[in-house]
Amino acid sequence: MCGIVGLFLKDKALEPQLGALTAEMLATMCDRGPDSAGFAIYGTPEKGKVKITISSPNPDADFKGLDAAVSKAIGSNVDFSLKSTHAVLTVPEDKADAAKATIRAEFPSVRIMATGASIEIYKEVGYPTEVAKRFDLAKMTGTHAIGHTRMATESAVTTMGSHPFSTGADQCLVHNGSLSNHNNLRRDLKHDGMTFETQNDSEVAAAYLTWRMNQGKNLGEALTNSLDDLDGFFTFVVGTKDGFGVIRDPIACKPAVMAETDQYVAFGSEYRALANLPGIEKARVWEPEPATVYFWER
Amino acid sequence: MQTVDLAKTPLRDLNQDLHRQSEGSNEKAWEVLNPMGFHAVAVGIDAPIDVNIRGNVGYYCAGMNKQATVTVHGSAGPGVAENMMSGKVRITGDASQYAGATGRGGLLVIEGNASSRCGVSMKGIDIVVKGNIGHMSAFMAQSGHLVVLGDAGDALGDSIYEAKLFVRGKVKSLGADCIEKEMRPEHHEALAKLLENAGVKGVKTSEFKRYGSARKLYNFNIDNADAY
Numbered sequence: 001m002c003g004i005v006g007l008f009l010k011d012k013a014l015e016p017q018l019g020a021l022t023a024e025m026l027a028t029m030c031d032r033g034p035d036s037a038g039f040a041i042y043g044t045p046e047k048g049k050v051k052i053t054i055s056s057p058n059p060d061a062d063f064k065g066l067d068a069a070v071s072k073a074i075g076s077n078v079d080f081s082l083k084s085t086h087a088v089l090t091v092p093e094d095k096a097d098a099a100k101a102t103i104r105a106e107f108p109s110v111r112i113m114a115t116g117a118s119i120e121i122y123k124e125v126g127y128p129t130e131v132a133k134r135f136d137l138a139k140m141t142g143t144h145a146i147g148h149t150r151m152a153t154e155s156a157v158t159t160m161g162s163h164p165f166s167t168g169a170d171q172c173l174v175h176n177g178s179l180s181n182h183n184n185l186r187r188d189l190k191h192d193g194m195t196f197e198t199q200n201d202s203e204v205a206a207a208y209l210t211w212r213m214n215q216g217k218n219l220g221e222a223l224t225n226s227l228d229d230l231d232g233f234f235t236f237v238v239g240t241k242d243g244f245g246v247i248r249d250p251i252a253c254k255p256a257v258m259a260e261t262d263q264y265v266a267f268g269s270e271y272r273a274l275a276n277l278p279g280i281e282k283a284r285v286w287e288p289e290p291a292t293v294y295f296w297e298r
Numbered sequence: 299m300q301t302v303d304l305a306k307t308p309l310r311d312l313n314q315d316l317h318r319q320s321e322g323s324n325e326k327a328w329e330v331l332n333p334m335g336f337h338a339v340a341v342g343i344d345a346p347i348d349v350n351i352r353g354n355v356g357y358y359c360a361g362m363n364k365q366a367t368v369t370v371h372g373s374a375g376p377g378v379a380e381n382m383m384s385g386k387v388r389i390t391g392d393a394s395q396y397a398g399a400t401g402r403g404g405l406l407v408i409e410g411n412a413s414s415r416c417g418v419s420m421k422g423i424d425i426v427v428k429g430n431i432g433h434m435s436a437f438m439a440q441s442g443h444l445v446v447l448g449d450a451g452d453a454l455g456d457s458i459y460e461a462k463l464f465v466r467g468k469v470k471s472l473g474a475d476c477i478e479k480e481m482r483p484e485h486h487e488a489l490a491k492l493l494e495n496a497g498v499k500g501v502k503t504s505e506f507k508r509y510g511s512a513r514k515l516y517n518f519n520i521d522n523a524d525a526y
Contacts, residue, residue, distance in 0.1 A: 271375060272356055289432075
């Protein structure tokens with residue numbers, strides 16, 4: 001069992017409240033996944049800049065001198081913003097790969113969680129409300145967010161095993177369920193040049209969608225392909241820079257409820273996650289059909 | 299009338315109060331506000347009382363119900379009226395997975411759609427769905443009736459025993475050992491009664507088809523030995 005929440009805003013007026021609404025939704029899903037939690041938040045992109053979210057179990061020691069080293073290596077200024085065990089580096093778009101190479105080479109104990117123009121990912125072991133608090137989720141703003149509370153089944157309870165998983169720029173995936181063909185698929189994807197940070201099945205699903213989108217498919221097409229190529233139980237919620245997608249396997253055991261108003265599209269593993277959203281009384285509330293792709297793009 | 303606001307009163311207190319009611323209870327009418335998708339609202343009642351829940355509920359609402367009439371003015375999460383024994387449960391919106399699962403008696407009415415596995419392993423409950431039902435509904439259904447005014451999803455009645463299924467719309471596919479059966483006068487009569495009890499008007503029993511067991515899976519067939 002796991003809990004998923006997602007909120008894709010249509011109304012700009014709600015953007016300042018994105019973090020607060022997501023934190024409230026996440027808190028209702030604590031008992032579905034008390035061992036760890038995480039969230040991806042899509043903020044307003046800054047022209048010509050890319051954000052790199054990094055994490056370390058020992059931020060004091062590991063992040064020391066990191067911004068200066070990256071700045072020196074790429075020959076340009078770097079913004080560094082620390083949030084508990086995570087930090088966000090903002091670098092010029094054309095220097096993002098060089099910055100990541102520097103981090104990997106000189107700071108081997110630092111993990112890269114996400115890269116992109118708008119995405120930031122925060123995830124940690126611990127009770128979901130505590131995780132949300134330590135990263136100050138409630139104060140964050142943006143256009144869409146996806147959160148996850150984890151009850152681990154397929155791999156260890158670690159920071160890196162928590163969701164969301166990001167395997168491509170501005171992409172993320174959260175998963176409730178378990179995949180049975182992830183080892184074979186991981187091998188195939190590795191063969192095609194995809195890289196993996198964990199032994200987790202959900203990371204394979206994320207990499208699969210990235211691999212499909214790298215072939216030029218949009219999120220909706222990639223999700224449709226996943227129905228043929230992924231075996232197991234899944235409800236996925238997926239984010240891209242300006243898109244938000246939902247899919248359930250054909251058996252659809254893993255619960256899902258959605259709501260849509262003029263202001264937002266929202267996802268919850270249960271209705272409890274949606275109950276406090278503004279205007280929910282008048283929202284269209286429905287259960288997504290099995291083996292059916294739902295996606296919204298800005 | 300007793301009114302309980304779940305935004306103020308803990309759910310456990312409501313359920314304990316409901317469990318205290320019995321045959322001769324004077325508190326016949328209950329109103330529950332702000333259910334907020336909570337789980338197990340009004341579960342395990344055993345008294346002839348009326349409970350109106352205003353809003354959407356989560357898992358297992360009105361499970362194991364005996365005698366009571368529970369109405370959800372909204373939608374219900376998975377397992378609504380699971381293992382109901384008697385009484386009436388009505389959902390004015392949609393119901394999620396396995397509505398009425400393993401129910402032994404009583405009447406469950408869903409005015410919207412029910413999703414997958416509706417009436418799975420039903421054992422005597424009557425279920426009337428005004429909308430559509432999802433895949434694998436009435437899986438291993440043993441007895442009782444499932445009436446669907448809309449369409450049914452894949453694998454309806456897979457491995458069914460003696461439950462009777464009536465579907466007015468299309469059936470996407472039938473499960474193993476489930477077949478269409480003749481509507482005899484007694485079936486029209488039983489269906490008319492179910493529709494009446496569910497408050498369905500303006501629908502003729504002749505619009506429905508009946509489905510049930512071909513009874514080929516009841517006993518092991520020696521010709522299939524090679525399959526194992």
